[in-house]
Amino acid sequence: MTQLVVQSALSGLLVGGMYGLVALGLALAFGVLNVLNVAHGELVMIGGYAAFFLFSEVGVDPLLSLPLVFVILFIFGMGLYQLLFRFIVRFDIETRIKNSLLISFGLVLILQAVAVFLFTGDDRTIVTGYSSNALVIGIVRIPWIRLAGLLLAVVAAFSLEWLLNRTTFGHSIRATSEDWSLAALTGIDVRRVYMIAFAISAALAGLAGSMVSLGYSVSPSIGLSWTLKALIVIVFAGLGSMRGIVVAGMLLGLIEGLSSVWVGNAYRGVVALVVFLLVLSVRPQGLFGRGSGAHV
Amino acid sequence: MFRRSLVWWLLVVAAAVVFGLMTQSERVLTLAIQTFIFGALASSWNILGGFAGQVSLGHAAFFGIGALVTRELWLDGRPLAVAVAIALVATAVAASVVGVPMLRLRGIYFAVGTLALGVGVWLTAGNLWPGISSLPVDALRGYEFTGPYFMALGVVTVTVALSIWLRRSKMGLGMMAVREDEEAAAATGVNALAYKMMAFVISAVLAALAGAAFAYFSVSYYPQFPFSVVWTFEAITVVFVGGVGTIIGPLVGAAFFVTGRDVLSSTFPELQVIAFGVLFILVVLVLPGGFVEGGERLHERISRRRTSQHQQATPDATPDATARESVKMEGKEKV
Numbered sequence: 001m002t003q004l005v006v007q008s009a010l011s012g013l014l015v016g017g018m019y020g021l022v023a024l025g026l027a028l029a030f031g032v033l034n035v036l037n038v039a040h041g042e043l044v045m046i047g048g049y050a051a052f053f054l055f056s057e058v059g060v061d062p063l064l065s066l067p068l069v070f071v072i073l074f075i076f077g078m079g080l081y082q083l084l085f086r087f088i089v090r091f092d093i094e095t096r097i098k099n100s101l102l103i104s105f106g107l108v109l110i111l112q113a114v115a116v117f118l119f120t121g122d123d124r125t126i127v128t129g130y131s132s133n134a135l136v137i138g139i140v141r142i143p144w145i146r147l148a149g150l151l152l153a154v155v156a157a158f159s160l161e162w163l164l165n166r167t168t169f170g171h172s173i174r175a176t177s178e179d180w181s182l183a184a185l186t187g188i189d190v191r192r193v194y195m196i197a198f199a200i201s202a203a204l205a206g207l208a209g210s211m212v213s214l215g216y217s218v219s220p221s222i223g224l225s226w227t228l229k230a231l232i233v234i235v236f237a238g239l240g241s242m243r244g245i246v247v248a249g250m251l252l253g254l255i256e257g258l259s260s261v262w263v264g265n266a267y268r269g270v271v272a273l274v275v276f277l278l279v280l281s282v283r284p285q286g287l288f289g290r291g292s293g294a295h296v
Numbered sequence: 297m298f299r300r301s302l303v304w305w306l307l308v309v310a311a312a313v314v315f316g317l318m319t320q321s322e323r324v325l326t327l328a329i330q331t332f333i334f335g336a337l338a339s340s341w342n343i344l345g346g347f348a349g350q351v352s353l354g355h356a357a358f359f360g361i362g363a364l365v366t367r368e369l370w371l372d373g374r375p376l377a378v379a380v381a382i383a384l385v386a387t388a389v390a391a392s393v394v395g396v397p398m399l400r401l402r403g404i405y406f407a408v409g410t411l412a413l414g415v416g417v418w419l420t421a422g423n424l425w426p427g428i429s430s431l432p433v434d435a436l437r438g439y440e441f442t443g444p445y446f447m448a449l450g451v452v453t454v455t456v457a458l459s460i461w462l463r464r465s466k467m468g469l470g471m472m473a474v475r476e477d478e479e480a481a482a483a484t485g486v487n488a489l490a491y492k493m494m495a496f497v498i499s500a501v502l503a504a505l506a507g508a509a510f511a512y513f514s515v516s517y518y519p520q521f522p523f524s525v526v527w528t529f530e531a532i533t534v535v536f537v538g539g540v541g542t543i544i545g546p547l548v549g550a551a552f553f554v555t556g557r558d559v560l561s562s563t564f565p566e567l568q569v570i571a572f573g574v575l576f577i578l579v580v581l582v583l584p585g586g587f588v589e590g591g592e593r594l595h596e597r598i599s600r601r602r603t604s605q606h607q608q609a610t611p612d613a614t615p616d617a618t619a620r621e622s623v624k625m626e627g628k629e630k631v
Binding site: 036084087094097098099101102103105106107108109110112113114224228231232235266267269270273274276277280281284 | 351397400401402403404405407408409411412413415416419420423525529532533536567569570572573574576577580581584
C-alpha cells in the first residue's frame with residue numbers, strides 16, 4: 001500500500017510538471033497580451049506530432065529535436081499572431097479576453113480537424129531505446145523520460161524568469177504587460193513584443209508537446225484536457241512567478257495521483273476539479289490572483 | 297411593432313406545425329428536429345451569455361442533466377411529461393446550488409470555473425453511467441418522427457417565447473444592465489448578483505428542456521454524450537455566428553449549422569468542422585454581431601440608398617446614418 005501511494009504520488013508530481021510546462025506558455029500569452037488562448041493545448045498537440053514525425057520519418061531523437069520543435073512552433077506562433085491575434089490586441093482588456101477566447105476556440109476546431117485529416121485519430125507515442133529505462137529508488141520506479149519532462153519544465157521556468165528579469169527584451173515584455181500604452185511611449189515596439197511573446201508561448205507549448213509524445217501519447221483530441229489543466233494551474237498560481245506555476249502544476253498532479261489511489265482512478269480528474277472549484281469558491285480571484293490586472 | 301412581430305412568430309410556428317404534418321421524408325424531419333434542439337440550446341445559452349453577458353463554458357452540464365433524468369425516468373415507464381417536469385425541477389435545484397459560488401467569479405474566472413464544473417460533471421456521468429442507453433426493441437419498431445418533431449418544436453417555441461418576454465421585461469433589462477457594466481448597474485441600485493442568478497437558472501432550465509427533447513428523440517447514445525463539452529462549444533458557435541444577444545440569431549445560426557453539417561458531412565466530414573471554425577473566427581473578427589447584424593447592415597444600406605434617391609434635397613441624412621452606425625459598432629464590440 002505504501003508503495004502504491006508513493007508511486008502514485010511520484011507519477012502525479014511528474015505529470016504535474018508537464019501541467020506546469022503547458023501552463024507557462026499559456027500564462028505568458030495571457031499575462032502579456034491579455035489573450036486567453038484556449039487552443040494552447042492544440043499547440044501542444046502540434047509540438048507532439050512534430051517531435052513524433054521528426055523521430056519516425058527523419059530519425060531524430062526527441063530530446064535532440066527539442067530546439068527544432070521550439071523553432072517550428074515559434075514560427076507557427078508568429079504566423080498565428082499575424083493572422084489572428086494581431087486583430088484582438090486592438091480591443092480593451094475585457095473585450096480582448098472574451099474575443100480571444102472565442103477566436104482560439106474556432107482555432108481549436110480547425111487544428112483538431114486538420115490533425116485528424118492529416119494524422120488520423122490514432123494515439124501515437126515515441127518509443128526509443130531508453131523509453132522503458134527507469135530510475136529505481138528503493139520501492140519506486142521513476143521513468144527517465146518522465147523525469148526529463150519535469151526537468152524541462154523547471155529549466156523552462158528558470159529560463160523564462162531569467163529572460164523576463166535580466167534581459168532588456170524581457171524588461172520590455174514586462175513593461176508592455178504592465179501598461180502597453182506607457183511602454184509604447186517609452187519607445188518600445190509593442191507590436192513586436194506582442195508577437196514575440198506569443199511566439200515564445202507557442203514554442204513552450206511545442207516543448208511540452210515533445211515531452212508528451214515521448215512520455216505519454218499524442219492524438220488530435222488531447223488539446224482540451226491539457227488546456228484545462230493549464231488553466232487550473234494558472235488560476236491556482238496566478239501570473240506572478242514562473243516557478244510558482246510549475247510548483248502549482250506539480251501540486252495539481254500530486255492531488256490527482258493521490259486521489260487515484262484513495263478515491264479511484266476513474267475519479268482522479270474529478271477530484272482535482274472539485275478541489276479547484278473549492279479553492280475558487282473561497283478565493284474568487286485565484287490563490288494568488290490580483291483582480292483582473294494581469295502582470296507577468 | 298411588437299404586435300406585428302408576434303403575428304409573424306405565430307405564423308412561423310403554424311407553418312412549422314403544418315410542415316411537420318405534411319413532411320414524410322425522415323431525413324428532412326431529422327434535420328428539423330436537430331435544428332430545433334440546437335436552436336433551443338443556443339437560445340438558452342444566449343440568455344446567460346448574450347443578455348447577462350456571462351460567458352459560461354459549462355452549459356452542457358445542464359443539457360446533460362435534462363437528458364439524463366428525462367431518459368432514465370421515461371424508459372423506467374413514467375409518462376414523458378412527468379419525466380420532463382422532474383428533470384426541469386432537478387436542474388433548477390442544481391443550478392441554484394452551483395450558481396451562487398459560480399457567479400461570484402468574474403470574467404475569465406467564471407469561464408474557467410464553469411468549464412471545470414462542466415468537465416467534472418461530464419467525467420462523473422461517464423463513470424456512473426458507462427453503458428449505452430437504447431430504446432427498447434418494441435419502442436424501436438414503432439418509432440415515429442412526429443412525436444419528437446412536435447416535442448422539439450414545442451421546446452424551441454417555449455425557449456424563444458421566454459427569450460422574447462425576457463428581453464422586454466424588467467428582469468431582462470436588469471440582465472443587460474449587468475452585461476454593459478456591472479459596477480455601474482450595482483451603483484444605480486441594480487442587484488447584479490440576483491439578475492445574474494436568474495439568468496443562470498433560467499438558462500440552465502431551458503438547456504435541460506432541450507436535453508429532454510434530445511433524450512426523447514435519440515434512439516441510442518451513451519448517457520455521458522449530452523454532457524460533452526462539445527455541446528457547449530457548438531452552442532456558443534451557433535449563437536455567435538447567428539448574432540449574440542438577439543432573439544433570432546441563435547435560430548438562424550442553428551439552421552445554418554445543422555444543414556451545413558449535413559451537406560458537408562456526407563461528402564467530407566473534416567471540411568465541415570474546418571469551414572465552421574474559419575467562419576466562426578471571421579464572424580468574431582469582422583462581424584461581431586453575427587448574421588443578424590450583417591442582415592441589418594445590408595438592409596440599412598439598401599434603405600439608405602432608397603431614401604437618398606427620394607430625398608436628394610437633404611444631404612445631411614447620410615452622415616447622420618453613418619454616425620449612428622459607428623455608434624452601434626462601438627456598442628457591439630463590447631459584447
